[in-house]
Amino acid sequence: MKPTIYDVARAAGVSIATVSKVINNTGRISDKTRMKVNKVMEELRYQPSMVASALTGKRMNTIGLLLKDLANPFFAEVARAVEDRGQELGFNVVMCNTDNDSDKEAGYITLLMQKKVDGIIVATDFRNHTILKDLVSDDFPVALISQEIPELAVDSVLVDDYLGGYQVTNHLISLGHRSIAMIAEDGRSSLGRIRGYRQALEDAGIPFDESMLITCEATVEEGYRTGGRFLDTLNPLTAIFASNDLLAVGVMKAARERNIRIPDDLSVVGFDNTILAAFIDPPLTSVAQPIQDMGRQVVDFLVKRIEGENKMKQRVVLMPELVIRNSTGPAKAH
Amino acid sequence: MKPTIYDVARAAGVSIATVSKVINNTGRISDKTRMKVNKVMEELRYQPSMVASALTGKRMNTIGLLLKDLANPFFAEVARAVEDRGQELGFNVVMCNTDNDSDKEAGYITLLMQKKVDGIIVATDFRNHTILKDLVSDDFPVALISQEIPELAVDSVLVDDYLGGYQVTNHLISLGHRSIAMIAEDGRSSLGRIRGYRQALEDAGIPFDESMLITCEATVEEGYRTGGRFLDTLNPLTAIFASNDLLAVGVMKAARERNIRIPDDLSVVGFDNTILAAFIDPPLTSVAQPIQDMGRQVVDFLVKRIEGENKMKQRVVLMPELVIRNSTGPAKAH
């Protein structure tokens, strides 16, 4: 059996209280006994049980991370960033793939609570607001990444989606495009991007056409399907703005099949600037999010909450960066 | 405060023992009190504390997953597959990015043990065998994915690396290549792939040249650097086999910079068949691993161990599948 605090106490000839104190560096202990106890702990290869200490009210030093799908490179990078910072701060992170399924969300949350995680970071579009609201009103530490829920008092770090959408659209307009369709992923973060898209159109005096905006799931397949639909029905159409790289990849595939050349016949832009954007053919113009920063910030926000500091709602909006590659070019003259 | 078993007992007018029994479906309880207790639990929104129950010896229903880097699409997919199956079986998974750093490995392991996880899945190349060996000899549930350690009695699921390496090399040889370099990632799984490479060369009567095999870290940058070195020093060189897609991507980049056309002047092959392979320019010939199956299998192995079934060392080797795309073509005549 693994040694317990009793084993250590006995071997060191002290009480368990004393051992507990040297473990946690609390109370006043003479150097002599401290050394003695430490020595014994080493010899016994003693590791305090976090489960037992958590039962007495201490933290588990574990956080939950809810995201849509780890197989999406964007989320994978977010997860990496979050885990990195968590590890620096001594927290483990429990990964939860929700697939935007609100039952799964609920299931994960209850399980995480039962396991007494100290806080939860949400990178999913919670459909079920109630769950989140309950958490928050119970004063349970929650933080959002890459999205925001104004009506909830939750810390959040996100990129300026509006600006990103505006930059993309403006970039296309400045290349002479006037017929620009948008494929938006079904989720909260798309809202800002869409607003940016519409505003840029308006600022350029281009009327917004509802039929040029479609919302769908964020997968390559859906991008392929939706992009194909645009290409088959819209005319003229010289550019497509996809609200994430996966969708853009699908669009490019649809274009390729139709012998539509990128960027000669069609400009395509993505969002997130995932590893895919850099290496796809042709390299994809996309909007970079400072994922490392974002990950670090959410974790810091969450940990502050966990430690009972700042009760105020925190919010940080980072700047997106338009990365221009070869998937965008001058609009073809008609 | 969250309700405890005492609150439920009191409200239901029974003892905590009874409540515990209905929670766990143990012992004999009359339907009447069972219903009563269940009703009260609902009303109170009672959720049993896993921490407390774990302290009495029960499982935490949590497993640890050690992998090198979630930002590598291959590992991200593995993580997704593992989490999926874990979730089906009621287990949460704690993600640990080791970066092949043996201190980090050790740190994660101790932490996971202190948190009383039920088992650990290792997708990293453990440098520090001692840690693993200790775990195993303590009879702690461990399972390996995408690698194998013959000297350890650990369950493992992997792809036939030897066969994969052989197929790749053979494919190149059949295209007329005779000057085939290999870039191997620094890790256990490369060993089999290298053996396959050498065997295929030998079978074709092509002498193995040590200078045509370099080992390095598994990153795009290293692939770029190493690939560049090959391209600058080796002559003739008509094909490069990279032991994973990231490296292959780097090689392609190095080739592009040197105006070396793929596949006309140089054939490139990767391994893992990540999402990158499908979308890079040109699409990359690569070896697919059945990641979904692999993830499911390791989890199943691990859970069997956790539940105390099969004490025998299990091992399953799955078939790799060579996916031929446009990055490979006939060798250029000299």
Next chain:
DNA sequence: TTGAAAGCGCTAACAG
């Protein structure tokens, strides 16, 4: 069929 009571390993007063 139910309940009393003894732990599980640790923390935190409180006393000495």
Next chain:
DNA sequence: CTGTTAGCGCTTTCAA
């Protein structure tokens, strides 16, 4: 400076 002791929330004999 050190030890005693009462929990933390739950499981599990063992009696009743």
